[in-house]
Amino acid sequence: MGIKHYYIYICVFAFFYNNALSQDLHLSTTNIFDKYNVNKSYAGLTDNVIAGITARQQWSGLSKSPKAYTAFVHSPSLFYNGGYGSGMEYVERGIYKIFSFGISGNYVLPINTGMLSFGIAPYFDYISINKDNILTPEGYFLDNIYYFDDDYLQNSLVNSNININFKVFGLYIYKNIEFGIEFDKHNIYRKENTISGNYFLKLNYQYSKSLNPSMGIKGFGLMYYNFNKIQNDFGLSVSIINKYVGAVILRGIGKSSYESVSVVMGGNINSNMKLVYAYEIPISPLSSVESGTHEIQCIMNFGQSNSKTKLPPVIYNPRI
Numbered sequence: 001m002g003i004k005h006y007y008i009y010i011c012v013f014a015f016f017y018n019n020a021l022s023q024d025l026h027l028s029t030t031n032i033f034d035k036y037n038v039n040k041s042y043a044g045l046t047d048n049v050i051a052g053i054t055a056r057q058q059w060s061g062l063s064k065s066p067k068a069y070t071a072f073v074h075s076p077s078l079f080y081n082g083g084y085g086s087g088m089e090y091v092e093r094g095i096y097k098i099f100s101f102g103i104s105g106n107y108v109l110p111i112n113t114g115m116l117s118f119g120i121a122p123y124f125d126y127i128s129i130n131k132d133n134i135l136t137p138e139g140y141f142l143d144n145i146y147y148f149d150d151d152y153l154q155n156s157l158v159n160s161n162i163n164i165n166f167k168v169f170g171l172y173i174y175k176n177i178e179f180g181i182e183f184d185k186h187n188i189y190r191k192e193n194t195i196s197g198n199y200f201l202k203l204n205y206q207y208s209k210s211l212n213p214s215m216g217i218k219g220f221g222l223m224y225y226n227f228n229k230i231q232n233d234f235g236l237s238v239s240i241i242n243k244y245v246g247a248v249i250l251r252g253i254g255k256s257s258y259e260s261v262s263v264v265m266g267g268n269i270n271s272n273m274k275l276v277y278a279y280e281i282p283i284s285p286l287s288s289v290e291s292g293t294h295e296i297q298c299i300m301n302f303g304q305s306n307s308k309t310k311l312p313p314v315i316y317n318p319r320i
Contacts, residue, residue, distance in 0.1 A: 028249050028262040028278040029054060029297040031204075031220050031235060036074050036085055038204050038222065039180035040104040041117040041171030043074035044083015049302040050074055059282075059290035066093045074104075082107040082119070099126045106169070114174035121167040180204040201225045214241045235262075243268040251280065259284045260293070274299040 051073040059065035074085030102123020169182040184200040237247035244267035252259030266276030280293035
């Protein structure tokens with residue numbers, strides 16, 4: 001069975017597998033110009049230092065809806081065949097405020113049939129409670145400490161905590177086909193402040209093709225699995241003269257539900273900066289109470305790094 005047959009099998013499996021995870025697991029724009037937030041294995045796969053910022057306002061029109069802000073930078077390594085990067089994220093989700101910061105390192109290995117990139121990313125989460133978003137049950141203040149009139153809620157929440165986590169990841173690229181995998185271990189606080197672990201598995205895949213010297217298309221997808229439920233996203237983008245991109249992304253593809261459709265537009269502002277805007281149109285039952293999700297991303301190219309290592313040429317094309 002050839003590589004293309006495996007690619008078709010994975011796409012079909014993703015389409016029919018049951019979906020149930022929420023929309024805030026994945027940012028729509030991260031599959032367009034730079035995929036470092038999708039898979040850390042992409043760090044340093046060009047000769048340039050790349051940085052980006054993203055802002056996401058989810059479920060507009062819904063009071064206290066989730067918000068997410070991310071920033072990242074990555075570069076080829078100065079010391080080995082690979083790259084490294086760093087990223088941070090701030091999320092407001094329900095009663096939680098979460099700040100994350102991490103670093104990553106990956107090694108790039110050329111092989112006869114393409115290229116492998118793999119590595120590890122330690123990071124930490126700082127989790128605090130936004131008591132303003134807790135509407136019920138009512139609580140009370142005593143000696144400058146807030147107590148909830150509910151034993152389960154009181155035992156489940158801590159004012160703040162720092163959790164150390166890690167990701168391991170890998171990427172395989174063969175000509176215009178890409179497969180990536182990322183395994184994530186989260187430590188989170190549960191009832192009575194005991195620590196338990198959550199595991200997440202993320203698969204990304206892509207097939208790109210040049211239609212002519214000035215136009216190319218890319219089909220890409222993401223499968224996100226928490227060993228209980230799965231979310232699938234699939235998108236199709238068109239690039240024109242390597243400067244402008246338009247895309248449509250289906251979020252939450254499954255045999256039982258579709259969560260949203262994203263319309264994405266982006267392009268070069270100048271030789272060193274790209275902007276992407278995405279609007280997610282809700283098609284789930286949430287559409288009756290919210291008016292869509294807005295997301296904007298800015299990618300900046302700071303030029304060639306001082307890397308003394310040589311990454312495999314011709315295999316990876318960052319323009320598509």
